[in-house]
Amino acid sequence: MSIKLSESPTTTQPLLGATLEELTAWVVSKGQPAFRGKQLHDWIYNKGVRSLADITAFSKQWRAEIADTPIGRSTLHYNSEAPDGTVKYLLRLSDGEIVETVGIPTFKRGGKSSRKYARNPSSNSSPNSLERLTVCVSTQVGCPMACDFCATGKGEYKRNLSRSEIIDQVLTVQEDFGERVSNIVFMGMGEPLLNTKNVLDAIRALNQDVGIGQRNITVSTVGIRSRIREFAQHHLQVTLAVSLHAPNQALREKLVPTARSYPIEDLITECREYVEITGRRLSFEYILLAGVNDLPEHARELAKLIRGFQCHVNLIPYNPITEVDYKRPQRQSIETFVDILKEKNVAVSVRYSRGLEADAACGQLRVANSNN
Ligand code: SAH
Numbered sequence: 316m317s318i319k320l321s322e323s324p325t326t327t328q329p330l331l332g333a334t335l336e337e338l339t340a341w342v343v344s345k346g347q348p349a350f351r352g353k354q355l356h357d358w359i360y361n362k363g364v365r366s367l368a369d370i371t372a373f374s375k376q377w378r379a380e381i382a383d384t385p386i387g388r389s390t391l392h393y394n395s396e397a398p399d400g401t402v403k404y405l406l407r408l409s410d411g412e413i414v415e416t417v418g419i420p421t422f423k424r425g426g427k428s429s430r431k432y433a434r435n436p437s438s439n440s441s442p443n444s445l446e447r448l449t450v451c452v453s454t455q456v457g458c459p460m461a462c463d464f465c466a467t468g469k470g471e472y473k474r475n476l477s478r479s480e481i482i483d484q485v486l487t488v489q490e491d492f493g494e495r496v497s498n499i500v501f502m503g504m505g506e507p508l509l510n511t512k513n514v515l516d517a518i519r520a521l522n523q524d525v526g527i528g529q530r531n532i533t534v535s536t537v538g539i540r541s542r543i544r545e546f547a548q549h550h551l552q553v554t555l556a557v558s559l560h561a562p563n564q565a566l567r568e569k570l571v572p573t574a575r576s577y578p579i580e581d582l583i584t585e586c587r588e589y590v591e592i593t594g595r596r597l598s599f600e601y602i603l604l605a606g607v608n609d610l611p612e613h614a615r616e617l618a619k620l621i622r623g624f625q626c627h628v629n630l631i632p633y634n635p636i637t638e639v640d641y642k643r644p645q646r647q648s649i650e651t652f653v654d655i656l657k658e659k660n661v662a663v664s665v666r667y668s669r670g671l672e673a674d675a676a677c678g679q680l681r682v683a684n685s686n687n
Pocket residue numbers: 460462464465466501502503504505506507535536537556557558600601602631632633634635636677678679
């Protein structure tokens with residue numbers, strides 16, 4: 316593992332995302348003993364403190380001195396829970412922008428599918444019914460990629476999220492559920508590889524400071540020329556998922572307009588390089604739109620395109636959004652698509668998104684404003 320990317324905290328950079336060493340250097344620079352760095356780290360990452368003024372381990376006088384240094388926590392603007400226990404949060408950032416994040420609990424067989432239970436396990440019957448808690452994090456406010464089937468791209472693109480704004484989403488879900496987050500998917504609003512530096516810094520902190528295994532982290536990208544290769548150079552153990560969505564350039568361009576400047580063959584070549592450089596298998600995401608890209612011929616063409624590749628295909632049946640009239644395929648055509656890929660020895664699974672009823676499923680996150 317080699318991530319060494321974070322910067323020292325500065326007055327403009329909130330503390331969330333800083334390493335133990337950086338926090339220690341910071342407290343020492345303020346004339347405090349070095350062990351206060353460890354305390355600060357614990358209060359920020361484990362205790363979830365929102366203001367330095369609330370760190371009771373520090374003297375009142377010093378707290379008053381440092382109270383204005385931001386930690387980088389957002390405030391909760393709104394949340395809603397789907398019947399499957401998935402919770403969508405709208406978080407207000409320091410400049411008033413709103414970003415969406417999603418908490419996705421997975422319950423053990425027979426476990427309760429209610430967040431109330433997950434949040435307060437002692438209140439109800441069978442203990443430990445939560446098997447996994449996944450957070451779907453956003454990396455930008457809005458998204459400039461404008462994929463035709465995705466709600467995020469229908470709104471206005473605003474800006475990249477900072478490292479602290481990314482990490483904050485994970486801590487927020489962890490605190491609300493009262494459970495450790497086990498998995499992170501960078502599949503919320505935005506294109507992670509347009510914000511690589513902050514995404515890498517956030518991954519470092521989520522891994523080393525929050526304690527989430529790199530192998531439990533997935534970064535999803537639509538594919539930006541040369542960025543996948545650059546990402547590979549960091550030799551992370553995270554999973555890279557590439558949103559392919561079509562087996563040829565003509566169809567891909569229709570669904571993903573930014574693909575016009577990045578031929579599918581070049582994308583696949585870069586993906587192959589990624590596998591060579593990292594030794595990690597890569598995932599392809601493929602949204603299934605009835606009659607558009609879900610026909611048997613598409614499955615065959617897809618299998619051919621990714622032949623001889625260490626990869627896994629994740630099929631995502633389309634989640635409806637209001638702006639376009641695509642349809643989710645019938646179960647039968649999904650099964651046929653899967654069978655063809657399997658026959659051609661392609662590792663494949665179907666991912667039914669969670670949180671549909673709370674508009675929290677893949678592609679349903681949209682730009683909100685604080686008046687909503
Ligand atoms: N920008 C990144 C991550 C965001 S979206 C990317 O493109 O990969 C995460 C996944 O959800 C992507 O594969 C995206 O294409 C898919 N998605 C977007 N809209 C969807 C919809 N309406 N239904 C199902 N999946 C969708």
